[in-house]
Amino acid sequence: MPKIKRTPLFPLHEALNARCVDFGGWEMPIQYDGVIAEHQAVRNAAGVFDISHMGEIMVVGAHAEDFLELTLTNRASDLTVGDAQYSLLCNSQGGVVDDLYVYRIAQEVFLLIVNASRVDNDFCLLQKLVVDLEKDPAVNVVNESDDLAAIAVQGPNVSLFIDNVFTLKGLINVDKPTDLTKNQIDVFIYEDTNVYVANTGYTGEAGFELVAPNKVITQLWDRIFDLGKNYGVKPAGLGARDTLRLEMGYPLYGNELNENVTPLEAGLGYFIDLEKPFQGRQKLVSQQNNGLKRKNLGFVMTSKSPPPRKGYSVYIDGDQVGAVSSGTQSPSLGKGMGMAFIDMPYALVGKEVEIQIRDRYYPAVLSKKPMYKKDD
Amino acid sequence: MTKIPEELNYTKSHEWVSVHDGTAIVGITDHAQSELTDIVYVELPEVGRTYASGEQCAVVESVKTASDIYAPLGGEVLAVNEDLGTTPGLVNEDPYKSGWFFKIKLSGEPDLSDLLNALSYSSEIGEG
Numbered sequence: 083m084p085k086i087k088r089t090p091l092f093p094l095h096e097a098l099n100a101r102c103v104d105f106g107g108w109e110m111p112i113q114y115d116g117v118i119a120e121h122q123a124v125r126n127a128a129g130v131f132d133i134s135h136m137g138e139i140m141v142v143g144a145h146a147e148d149f150l151e152l153t154l155t156n157r158a159s160d161l162t163v164g165d166a167q168y169s170l171l172c173n174s175q176g177g178v179v180d181d182l183y184v185y186r187i188a189q190e191v192f193l194l195i196v197n198a199s200r201v202d203n204d205f206c207l208l209q210k211l212v213v214d215l216e217k218d219p220a221v222n223v224v225n226e227s228d229d230l231a232a233i234a235v236q237g238p239n240v241s242l243f244i245d246n247v248f249t250l251k252g253l254i255n256v257d258k259p260t261d262l263t264k265n266q267i268d269v270f271i272y273e274d275t276n277v278y279v280a281n282t283g284y285t286g287e288a289g290f291e292l293v294a295p296n297k298v299i300t301q302l303w304d305r306i307f308d309l310g311k312n313y314g315v316k317p318a319g320l321g322a323r324d325t326l327r328l329e330m331g332y333p334l335y336g337n338e339l340n341e342n343v344t345p346l347e348a349g350l351g352y353f354i355d356l357e358k359p360f361q362g363r364q365k366l367v368s369q370q371n372n373g374l375k376r377k378n379l380g381f382v383m384t385s386k387s388p389p390p391r392k393g394y395s396v397y398i399d400g401d402q403v404g405a406v407s408s409g410t411q412s413p414s415l416g417k418g419m420g421m422a423f424i425d426m427p428y429a430l431v432g433k434e435v436e437i438q439i440r441d442r443y444y445p446a447v448l449s450k451k452p453m454y455k456k457d458d
Numbered sequence: 459m460t461k462i463p464e465e466l467n468y469t470k471s472h473e474w475v476s477v478h479d480g481t482a483i484v485g486i487t488d489h490a491q492s493e494l495t496d497i498v499y500v501e502l503p504e505v506g507r508t509y510a511s512g513e514q515c516a517v518v519e520s521v522k523t524a525s526d527i528y529a530p531l532g533g534e535v536l537a538v539n540e541d542l543g544t545t546p547g548l549v550n551e552d553p554y555k556s557g558w559f560f561k562i563k564l565s566g567e568p569d570l571s572d573l574l575n576a577l578s579y580s581s582e583i584g585e586g
Binding site: 101113117386387388389410 | 495496498499501517519521522524543
């Protein structure tokens with residue numbers, strides 16, 4: 083086993099008495115005060131997550147756009163400088179190698195933010211594709227994960243203090259972070275260091291993700307807590323990150339996504355452009371034409387039940403029709419909910435199903451994503 | 459440090475038991491609730507059912523995990539704490555009083571020799 087890694091913020095988590103777990107090879111805080119309190123802080127005020135475990139891969143060069151267009155499912159060519167999009171990297175069989183965010187930092191520079199557990203796979207595959215697609219040396223793929231750290235600052239109160247973190251204007255498009263529109267990124271100077279600030283997140287709340295060199299991340303974290311102290315800002319761990327993303331129906335690699343699941347099966351068709359060539363396209367076109375065998379949908383429990391969890395079986399009239407990919411007791415809805423892979427032809431919103439929890443069956447209804455909407 | 463009342467007996471699987479006149483009340487310890495964190499569901503045993511000592515008889519679920527609860531002593535379930543159905547968080551707030559799980563009528567003379575006293579339990583969980 084490789085040695086478990088720690089982010090530069092680990093000493094702060096220890097000082098805050100966080101409970102830590104191994105996540106994707108990293109010792110990460112799962113919670114500080116409690117998952118529910120941290121979840122509510124993000125929904126109602128502000129929460130700060132250490133996401134330094136996530137990987138950062140730079141794709142640089144005259145053919146960088148062209149390369150990503152041929153590699154990822156979404157259209158990198160739609161991005162102007164300062165824009166970002168969600169995208170997927172597939173294997174040749176259309177299975178998901180990783181889900182990621184693509185940020186266009188400059189005309190010939192793209193930043194990919196990838197899952198911690200997938201950095202090495204992604205990096206190897208991208209390097210191989212550079213050679214296969216004969217883009218070498220016009221494209222250079224660089225793994226900067228070891229040098230960069232990141233934090234996510236999420237919640238309705240974040241816009242009240244985030245601009246005060248920086249004193250100078252952004253270097254790309256905007257004057258201050260709150261000028262960024264959804265999926266926009268800019269570069270701000272902090273302590274003579276470039277910090278990427280993006281209007282993106284994994285919680286369904288307004289907020290920002292900040293990517294910065296390891297050496298300034300602790301100062302940046304402290305500064306955010308200092309500025310946010312009157313706005314209910316709390317540190318939030320991976321436990322709350324999971325319940326928040328789950329209420330939104332956002333996929334988690336390893337649960338909704340893996341190398342044997344296609345993006346269409348995962349319900350991510352919106353992020354695939356089948357009109358252009360990309361790695362794994364052929365399989366997706368064939369699924370599109372011949373129909374899927376299963377699809378991932380949301381579900382909500384319709385009576386009191388134990389929390390649904392990954393691996394539980396889903397039934398209709400006594401026949402197993404699927405399995406839960408992620409589930410929890412939703413702190414916002416006050417009931418069980420999650421996502422499940424459901425066989426065709428049963429994968430229909432509104433379909434009533436039963437979920438087996440130990441030796442009992444509990445009713446649930448298949449639902450659109452997100453399962454939680456603000457002001458519901 | 460978590461609370462470990464002197465007058466109770468304990469198991470290595472973190473149940474507490476209060477034995478009185480041939481009956482026993484069972485719950486989980488302060489240490490257990492603090493390790494589990496936010497408890498969102500408690501599946502209680504059926505009233506009238508008989509369990510052997512050490513038999514799995516209930517489940518407590520936090521946001522992250524489901525954990526089995528074992529009968530510390532054998533006997534028939536006389537009552538369960540219905541309040542946990544609507545307010546499972548009572549286990550976090552008050553594990554030794556309003557957060558109790560169930561009450562059993564002991565099958566015979568209680569054999570407390572397999573149970574821990576407060577002192578042994580505190581060293582068991584590293585708080586001794």
